Every structure is written in structure tokens, then in C-alpha cells.
Amino acid sequence: MQLTSYTDYSLRALLYLGTHQGRLVTISEISEFHGISRNHLVKVIHNLGKSGLIQTVRGKSGGIRLAHKPEEIILADVVRLTEPHMNIQECFSRETNTCPLIDSCRLMGVLYKARSAFMQVLEEQSLADIL
Amino acid sequence: MQLTSYTDYSLRALLYLGTHQGRLVTISEISEFHGISRNHLVKVIHNLGKSGLIQTVRGKSGGIRLAHKPEEIILADVVRLTEPHMNIQECFSRETNTCPLIDSCRLMGVLYKARSAFMQVLEEQSLADIL
Numbered sequence: 001m002q003l004t005s006y007t008d009y010s011l012r013a014l015l016y017l018g019t020h021q022g023r024l025v026t027i028s029e030i031s032e033f034h035g036i037s038r039n040h041l042v043k044v045i046h047n048l049g050k051s052g053l054i055q056t057v058r059g060k061s062g063g064i065r066l067a068h069k070p071e072e073i074i075l076a077d078v079v080r081l082t083e084p085h086m087n088i089q090e091c092f093s094r095e096t097n098t099c100p101l102i103d104s105c106r107l108m109g110v111l112y113k114a115r116s117a118f119m120q121v122l123e124e125q126s127l128a129d130i131l
Numbered sequence: 132m133q134l135t136s137y138t139d140y141s142l143r144a145l146l147y148l149g150t151h152q153g154r155l156v157t158i159s160e161i162s163e164f165h166g167i168s169r170n171h172l173v174k175v176i177h178n179l180g181k182s183g184l185i186q187t188v189r190g191k192s193g194g195i196r197l198a199h200k201p202e203e204i205i206l207a208d209v210v211r212l213t214e215p216h217m218n219i220q221e222c223f224s225r226e227t228n229t230c231p232l233i234d235s236c237r238l239m240g241v242l243y244k245a246r247s248a249f250m251q252v253l254e255e256q257s258l259a260d261i262l
Contacts, residue, residue, distance in 0.1 A: 001134055001214055001246075008220050011238060012230060035229050075241065083132055089139050098166050099143060106261040107142060110206065110252065115132075117248035121241065130237040 007082040009036050009044045014078065017054060018070045018131045024063030044082075051081050070128035076119050078127075088115050138213040140167050140175045145209065148185060149201045149262045155194030175213075182212050201259035207250050209258075219246050 016030045027045055031038045045064060048054045055067045066073070080086070088111045091097045099105070147161045158176055162169045176195060179185045186198045197204070211217070219242045222228045230236070 001132065001210075001217055001249075002219050003132055003242075005221070012232075015232065015236065015238065033231065035231070075238075079132075086132055088133050090136070100164065100166070101143075101146065105146065107146065107206075110256050110261060111134075114249045114252035117252050118132075118245045121245035121248050125241050130241060 001088075003079065004083060005040075006044065006084075007079055009034075009040060010048060010078060010082040011075075012036070013041065013044055013048065014053070014066070014073065014127055015130065017064065017066045018127050021066065021070075024057055024061070024065055026063045047082070053078070053081075066127075070131055071126045073127040074123060075125045075127070075130070076122035079119070079122055086115060086119075088112075132219075134210065135214060136171075137175065137215075138210055140165075140171060141179060141209060141213045142206075143167070144172065144175055144179065145184070145197070145204065145258055146261065148195065148197045149258050152197065152201075155188055155192070155196055157194045178213070184209070184212075197258075201262055202257045204258040205254060206256045206258070206261070207253035210250070210253055217246060217250075219243075 012034050013030050016033060017025055027038060027041050030036070031041050045054065045056075049056050049064070052067055053073060054064050056062070056064050085093070087093050087096070089108070091099050091102050091105070091108050092111075094102070102108070143165050144161050147164060148156055158169060158172050161167070162172050176185065176187075180187050180195070183198055184204060185195050187193070187195050216224070218224050218227070220239070222230050222233050222236070222239050223242075225233070233239070
């Protein structure tokens with residue numbers, strides 16, 4: 001059970017921006033600090049920008065910065081944005097499900113409850129809490 | 132974020148054995164009912180047997196059965212047994228970690244807490260609860 005590296009990189013980029021507020025940061029800078037490939041990071045930053053979590057300033061001395069105060073960026077929102085899905089098991093999606101027990105099995109309910117407990121912890125934490 | 136199909140198949144096999152107590156079950160039977168490849172299932176059953184969760188009776192009319200009452204099989208124990216690791220992010224393991232923030236980052240603590248909340252739900256549920 002793990003989060004994708006896409007989520008990992010998104011959280012690391014936000015952490016970097018959170019600790020370097022008050023100035024514009026470049027993707028190369030985050031790439032170097034975290035040892036993450038620049039190509040991966042470009043996609044991560046594009047996605048964070050599209051979702052309104054970060055702002056991009058174009059131009060020669062351009063760069064990126066947080067679009068909100070760290071206390072307004074809730075970790076659960078970031079994870080929901082960056083994880084491709086939150087299907088703990090294949091039965092969470094009727095499209096991928098192959099299990100014949102889908103309509104009667106109680107395991108799904110237990111796993112839903114476990115996922116909710118996981119997410120609840122992240123609902124209560126903002127980027128400010130982890131800086 | 133998801134559990135591996137290995138865990139999925141293990142839980143499905145235990146569910147099948149739990150609903151067919153009082154007789155020996157064959158791997159082919161579970162494979163057919165669940166539409167899981169027999170090869171995959173052989174590995175799953177071997178692992179469940181090695182861990183003492185199920186018993187194998189050899190011979191012509193042999194088969195497998197639960198080694199314990201369903202109420203004694205705790206879902207958290209099954210998941211811990213079948214998941215290759217519970218590293219929500221790479222920093223959960225010093226061997227795989229590449230993040231330079233590992234010793235100061237508070238995100239890891241938050242993710243540990245979220246994982247514990249997830250597992251706590253499974254600690255409170257047995258196979259009997261989901262039959």
C-alpha cells in the first residue's frame with residue numbers, strides 16, 4: 001500500500017515552495033534539491049498550477065510560488081488531486097471489478113471505512129503543519 | 132493508493148473458505164468462482180498455508196480449509212502478511228529514500244498517523260465480520 005511517486009513529488013514541491021515563500025522558485029531548483037527528474041517535475045508543477053495550488057510567473061526572472069497561504073492548503077486535497085484513484089481494491093470501481101461478490105461482500109465496507117480513517121488524518125493537516 | 136492484487140486474492144480466498152466451512156475446498160474451485168488464474172492462486176494459498184492461516188490436506192480427496200475460526204482471523208494480520216510493504220511513501224524506508232528532508236520533514240509523521248488510522252479499522256475486524 002503506497003501513494004504514487006507523483007503524489008510524493010507534488011508534496012515535496014509544495015514543501016519546497018512553502019519553505020521558500022516571498023520569492024519565485026524555479027523548477028530546476030526543486031529538481032536539484034530533491035534529486036527529482038526535471039521532466040517529472042514539469043508535469044507535477046503543471047498539474048499543481050492547473051488546480052490553482054501554485055502560481056506561475058512567466059518571463060526571464062519568472063518562476064513559481066504558492067497561490068495560497070500554507071495553512072489553506074489541506075493535505076487531503078493535494079492527495080485527492082494527485083492520486084490517479086483512491087481504489088483500495090478493484091471492487092471500488094465497477095469498471096475494473098471482476099469479483100462476483102461485489103454486491104454482497106462486507107469487505108468493501110470495511111476498506112471504505114479504513115480509507116476514510118486514512119483521509120481524515122490528512123483532512124486535519126495543512127501544508128503549514130508540516131513545514 | 133491501493134492494496135496489491137496479492138492481498139485482494141488472499142482476502143477473496145479466505146472469504147471463500149469462510150463461506151464453505153465444514154468441508155475441504157480445492158484451489159480450482161476458488162479459481163473458477165473468482166475468475167483468478169490458478170497459478171496466482173497457488174502462490175497465494177501457499178503463503179496463507181505457510182503463515183498458519185489455512186490447512187492443507189494432501190491426497191486424492193484433499194483440499195484446503197481455514198486453520199482457525201473466522202472470528203480469530205484479524206484482517207489487519209492478513210494485510211500485513213500479504214502486502215510486500217506498508218511504505219506509504221519512499222521515506223518510510225531508509226533503503227529506498229532519496230528525499231533530503233527525511234530527518235526533518237513532518238509529512239512522514241502525518242502519513243504514519245494516517246496509515247495507523249487505516250490499519251486500526253482492520254485491527255477491529257475479523258473474517259467473521261465480513262462473511
